[in-house]
Amino acid sequence: MEPATMAWTLAAAGFALVYWFVWVMGAAEVQGKRAVDLQMGSIADDKVGDRYSQYWSFFRSPKETAAAATADKVPAFVDTFYNLVTDIYEWGWGQSFHFSPSLPGRSHREATRVHEERVADLLEARPGKRLLDVGCGVGGPMRAIAAHSGSDVVGITINEYQVNRARSHNRKAGLDAQCEVVCGNFMAMPFPDASFDGAYSIEATCHAPRLQDVYGEVFRVLKPGGLYVSYEWVTTPLYRADDPEHVEAIHGIERGDALPGLRRQDEIAAVAKEVGFEVVKELDLALPPALPWWTRLKMGRLSYWRNSLVIRALTLLRVAPKGVSEVHEMLYETAHHLTRRR
Numbered sequence: 142m143e144p145a146t147m148a149w150t151l152a153a154a155g156f157a158l159v160y161w162f163v164w165v166m167g168a169a170e171v172q173g174k175r176a177v178d179l180q181m182g183s184i185a186d187d188k189v190g191d192r193y194s195q196y197w198s199f200f201r202s203p204k205e206t207a208a209a210a211t212a213d214k215v216p217a218f219v220d221t222f223y224n225l226v227t228d229i230y231e232w233g234w235g236q237s238f239h240f241s242p243s244l245p246g247r248s249h250r251e252a253t254r255v256h257e258e259r260v261a262d263l264l265e266a267r268p269g270k271r272l273l274d275v276g277c278g279v280g281g282p283m284r285a286i287a288a289h290s291g292s293d294v295v296g297i298t299i300n301e302y303q304v305n306r307a308r309s310h311n312r313k314a315g316l317d318a319q320c321e322v323v324c325g326n327f328m329a330m331p332f333p334d335a336s337f338d339g340a341y342s343i344e345a346t347c348h349a350p351r352l353q354d355v356y357g358e359v360f361r362v363l364k365p366g367g368l369y370v371s372y373e374w375v376t377t378p379l380y381r382a383d384d385p386e387h388v389e390a391i392h393g394i395e396r397g398d399a400l401p402g403l404r405r406q407d408e409i410a411a412v413a414k415e416v417g418f419e420v421v422k423e424l425d426l427a428l429p430p431a432l433p434w435w436t437r438l439k440m441g442r443l444s445y446w447r448n449s450l451v452i453r454a455l456t457l458l459r460v461a462p463k464g465v466s467e468v469h470e471m472l473y474e475t476a477h478h479l480t481r482r483r
């Protein structure tokens with residue numbers, strides 16, 4: 142190749158690479174988090190490795206799923222998990238840390254909004270009502286519900302880093318007068334009895350070792366007649382405890398999502414009744430005509446590979462703290478367990 146052609150080819154390739162990086166970071170910035178700002182929550186850079194091994198020690202022996210460990214260690218373990226993953230979730234998924242039924246012809250962003258607004262509608266939320274968001278993450282659902290219904294929303298999360306992220310997003314969205322965020326344990330909430338008109342939890346109570354502990358607390362802080370909506374993670378009747386492939390997939394999901402043990406679908410309503418609720422409605426949102434709930438996760442595989450490269454480069458350049466790559470690999474593996482099929 143002529144030297145001039147070679148120079149032009151290299152320049153074009155360099156330009157394409159830089160454009161790609163800018164595009165990657167730009168795209169993430171729209172969601173509020175850029176690759177160059179990835180942190181490990183409130184963990185100091187030199188402690189990331191320790192905390193990551195501490196997270197894994199929870200699952201040390203293959204038989205010892207977190208369910209066998211003492212329940213009182215779970216909130217600290219979940220807090221460590223969210224220090225490790227919150228920024229990667231925000232960067233690669235957005236401000237709503239949950240799945241949503243895919244809607245044909247609609248974007249993921251729209252499907253997420255519809256799924257969150259459904260909660261507000263089920264709760265009959267309106268201006269003047271005070272709602273509780275049980276396990277609020279960085280507040281994506283809280284802002285959608287407050288904006289859609291005009292209600293006030295108080296969110297609680299075990300993770301201090303998420304509290305700061307959520308407050309900052311609330312301010313930027315101009316919703317800080319309506320949305321408040323508190324750091325605390327949803328199994329021992331710092332709220333008086335009968336202090337909320339309605340409550341909801343979105344893919345959060347699966348972190349509780351005993352569902353009674355969180356549902357009981359929600360029942361206590363709700364006013365009599367108040368409604369509670371919960372989107373739960375459960376195993377379906379198709380799960381076979383005697384099929385090693387099923388068991389391995391569920392264990393993989395528990396390990397990669399800080400879950401002390403997934404519950405069966407039929408256990409949920411029974412627990413709600415046990416703590417005092419009347420069960421008004423129970424729906425399986427994953428049934429057709431909804432597309433499979435993992436559709437979005439499966440479709441993103443190419444971008445996870447790209448994310449992995451970006452993270453490796455940033456770790457090498459010491460822009461991202463050591464350990465981000467390992468956590469990202471763990472999430473990649475989790476995505477595999479969540480989407481794998483026979």
Ligand SMILES: C=C(CC[C@@H](C)[C@H]1CC[C@H]2C3=CC[C@H]4[C@H](C)[C@@H](O)CC[C@]4(C)[C@H]3CC[C@]12C)C(C)C
Pocket residue numbers: 229230232233234237238239240344345347374398399438441444445446448449469472473475476
């Ligand atoms: C309810 C919970 C969280 C559910 C989901 C929000 C997350 C479950 C798995 C996560 C992800 C997996 C793969 C990541 C990918 C490798 C990375 O490049 C970008 C982020 C991911 C897509 C990440 C995003 C969030 C999840 C989909 C649990 C914790 C109870």
Ligand SMILES: C[S@@+](CC[C@H](N)C(=O)[O-])C[C@H]1O[C@@H](n2cnc3c(N)ncnc32)[C@H](O)[C@@H]1O
Pocket residue numbers: 216219223236237238239275276277278279280281282297298299300303325326327328342343344345346348349
């Ligand atoms: C998967 S995230 C879902 C967040 C939010 N509901 C959403 O959909 O964006 C689970 C949330 O539950 C919170 N959580 C888990 N265990 C908790 C506990 N014991 N007390 C309070 N919050 C908890 C986590 O901190 C996290 O914010």
